[in-house]
Amino acid sequence: MQPVAISVDLPEASRELCKKAGYSYTFLSDPNAEVIRRYDLLHVGAGENGHDIARPAEFLLDASGVIRWVNLTGDLRVRMRPEEAIQQAGKLL
């Protein structure tokens, strides 16, 4: 399973983050929130200076691109745990 992170951060910001935190997986930049909007995940005005950002959300896709699991948290504090995604991937893929 390939993890792919998506946010409104610019590529440079993601690059910084990857370097600092040692992440090696793919980070995608959606600065105008086009994809975030298409997935209905826009959190209007929740970012710095009233920026529109993505709400936390996870989608597990199988090899054909069909969604097998969705996690839309209702609480900012309660995010997906990595083990949760790995467990779902083991079960569903």
Add this chain to the structure above:
Amino acid sequence: MNERRHNWHLWLGFVVCAAGFVGYLPLARFPFTRDVPWVSFLLFAAGAFSLGIGLKRAFGRPEQFRGKILGPVLSLISLLVIGLFCFFIFYAAKQLPRSTGAPQVGQKAPDFSLLDANQQTVTLAALLTTPLPGSQKPPKGVLLIFYRGYW
């Protein structure tokens, strides 16, 4: 003439309440103490208990104990701290869009084309078909993680 004792229960209660608030920040790193902030609530309860003892002493036996002014002040600040904590936990953290239009299980994930951290264009279709480094086969699946970012 002023032989009244210091009312340390008041300070203890206040410090324990404050610790319940500040202590949540490190505790939020672990799901066990994050999802239900039970440590903070235990500390708030212990702090309130101690403040209660202090207040009882200050007002019940004022000839023995200090704290008639300090007690209400520290109690009020502690109440505000607990109130603020509850506001964040039970209200502010839950102000998320409902996302009823988000793609659902069984649907095909809408394709997209975005720049990665190295300014390379990446499509979902390519992510699904390109083998991971060190592998011959395409991945079994893709986990899309939308996150708030650092703006």
